[in-house]
Amino acid sequence: MSQELLKTPFHAMHIEMGGKMVPFAGFDMPVQYGLGVKKEHLHCRERAGLFDVSHMGQLRLHGTGAAAALEALVPVDIQDLPVGKQRYALFTNEQGGLMDDLMVTNFGDHLFVVVNAACKEQDIAHLEKHLPEDVTLERLDDRALLALQGPEAAEVLAKINPAVADMVFMDAAKIELNGIECLVSRSGYTGEDGYEISVPAAQAEAFARTLLSDEAVEWIGLGARDSLRLECGLCLYGNDIDPTTTPVEASLLWAISKSRRADGERAGGFPGADVILDQIATKDVQRKRVGLVGQSKAPVREGAELFDADGNKVGNVTSGTFGPTKGMPVAMAYVNTALATVGTELFAEVRGKKLPMTIEKMPFVPQRYYRG
Known part of the structure; x- marks a missing residue:
């Protein structure tokens, strides 16, 4: 018997709105709506797209030692993360491989951590195994998570609370929206300006309907979420990064804090650091x-x-699609290091034909994060 799929707080709403539902990371999720993947993709690039990302794992770490404890598990500085700021981090294993990528926010009285849906249970077990007794982990299974993304996202959300307009990329705050205290970060997974909003599950549907009442906003499914992130050079865990891939192979050196790779007292100190x-x-x-x-x-x-x-044979494609904004096929791949230079021509085998492809610098389309 196959395990019954989990549902997010927006499940009935997705059905009502014509969402085509598919299994994803143990959840029944919308892959697209009536607009179709291409139009949803372009709508997010041009106006504002609303994404249900409630399948992601939302966690809180409490205790004075929380930052030091989490820092010992990631190659990223957590102890110097300012209150009201978010940082991208990586869980590494003893072989230097990537167990997951995650977002960490310092809300002052706790750390807020968002992990990938497929890795949620593994990540919680990993944390619980390594956290000291004075640090407690809280699962936020009673909260939904929405992403509002696109060039009109700030304008839409500022109509509900103007305070969001003052935030810049990777800012985070507790903000009241529609009378609900939400955890809001100015970030996302599309390369566009936008916000991720954690909202209590009981009030989530009403809040989503408020956002969708703005004519700039459309629901966007998993299909366009994938093409949007790929055009902007963002990795998908399980495809482009996994436990057999190191951050160096994955071209993620930018995600390792300089203090953790230089000679100094804080260098290393995370699983797989020697590798x-x-x-x-x-x-x-x-x-x-x-x-x-x-x-x-x-x-x-x-x-x-x-x-x-x-x-x-010199490599394998790990993600690939037609990029609606780029106007041509885009892909991520691992190739022999000697060939990994911009301008190199390679050939992808598709149904017995070898199609020419050229290595190009990512992102394929400009990232438009709001930095003030």
């Missing part, structure tokens, strides 16, 4: 994550093999 720091020092990795654009209209999907001009 990762050695790779940084020697640059000795066999493969690297790169971006690819196709020359034809045919999308190149996850799993496609890549070849050089002589027919030698």
